[in-house]
Amino acid sequence: DSGVTQTPKHLITATGQRVTLRCSPRSGDLSVYWYQQSLDQGLQFLIQYYNGEERAKGNILERFSAQQFPDLHSELNLSSLELGDSALYFCASSVESRFTDTQYFGPGTRLTVL
Amino acid sequence: AQKITQTQPGMFVQEKEAVTLDCTYDTSDPSYGLFWYKQPSSGEMIFLIYQGSYDQQNATEGRYSLNFQKARKSANLVISASQLGDSAMYFCAMRERNTDKLIFGTGTRLQVFP
Numbered sequence: 001d002s003g004v005t006q007t008p009k010h011l012i013t014a015t016g017q018r019v020t021l022r023c024s025p026r027s028g029d030l031s032v033y034w035y036q037q038s039l040d041q042g043l044q045f046l047i048q049y050y051n052g053e054e055r056a057k058g059n060i061l062e063r064f065s066a067q068q069f070p071d072l073h074s075e076l077n078l079s080s081l082e083l084g085d086s087a088l089y090f091c092a093s094s095v096e097s098r099f100t101d102t103q104y105f106g107p108g109t110r111l112t113v114l
Numbered sequence: 115a116q117k118i119t120q121t122q123p124g125m126f127v128q129e130k131e132a133v134t135l136d137c138t139y140d141t142s143d144p145s146y147g148l149f150w151y152k153q154p155s156s157g158e159m160i161f162l163i164y165q166g167s168y169d170q171q172n173a174t175e176g177r178y179s180l181n182f183q184k185a186r187k188s189a190n191l192v193i194s195a196s197q198l199g200d201s202a203m204y205f206c207a208m209r210e211r212n213t214d215k216l217i218f219g220t221g222t223r224l225q226v227f228p
Contacts, residue, residue, distance in 0.1 A: 002161070033215070043205065045215035056214035088157060099209045100147045100166055103216060105159035 003027065004106035006091050012112045018079040021109045025072055025093030031055070032074040033094075033103055034066055038087040049074055050097045081113045116141045118206050120219035127196045127226055134181070135191040135222045137206030145211035148189040150180070153203040153221070162204075165189055196226045 003026035013019055025032050034046040036059075045058035049068035060066075063081075068074045078085060088108045094101035117140040127133040139148065150162040165173045165180045173180040181190040193200055203223050207216040 002158075035216075042220055043207075043216075043218040045217075048214050058215050090159060092159075097214060099145065099211045099213070100164075102149065102161055102164055104161060105151070107158045110157070 002104040002106065004091060004093050004104055006089075006106035006109050008109060009107065010110050010112075012114065013081060014114055015081055015083060017081050017113075018077065019081065019111065021076040021078070021089055021091075021111075023074045023076070023091030023093075023106060025074070025091075026104055029093035029095050029104075030072065031094045031097045031101070031103075032068055032072070033092040034060075034074070034076050035090040035092065035105075036087045037090060037108075038084075041087075043090075046076070048097070055097060078111070083113050086111055086113045116143070116146075116208055116210050116213070116217050118208050118217055118219035120206055120222050122222045123220075124223045124225070127193075127224065129196055129198060129226055129228050131196055132192060132194045133196055133224065135193070135204050135206075135224065137189045137191065137219060139187050139189060139206075139208050141187075141208065141210055143210040143212060147209050148180070148182070149207045149209070149216065150178070150189075150191045151205045151207060152200075153205065155202070159205075163191065193224075198226050198228065200224060201226045 005024045046060040048056040092103040092105045148165045152160045206219045
């Protein structure tokens, strides 16, 4: 158990819908990262938050957005869902945002868009 | 641009034997961190081992060791005394000092047989 929690574990929804994925980082970790894992794209970095502020953006679609709250939990919002958004979404956390900091991953949310 | 290459899509090893999973990387930044993660069939990403670009010695964590050859830009994972529970996907990842994201390789699927 990495100490990072993600809910829900599974999510099945229809095209055009909107969903929210939730992540609680390890106690004391200030950085939260979101990654998408799909068969065709592999593991892709989406976005990072550090202590409530957006820190870095990766290959995140405009239909996707995220935020980190004062208690440091984070949410990833996916809207106007398409079939291609079906993937495993990971949240990870690290103590700080140094390149040497290990990112610990949550169990993931498996999103299926029908 | 940073890049991780894992050339072995699949590997087989007999229980109790050692196995080496290859990873080469490309970066122009002298400061970077290298990470290995394990992803069992259940889906979670488990951190295994870390090697910093300035570390003089190869990292070791229990049965895992990292064969770090900086001049060749390789960071191979060595698993000693393989166990059936080691069967999983293994990902090599890198983070440069001046970026905020992990870049992952495509992974190697390891199967341990009795």
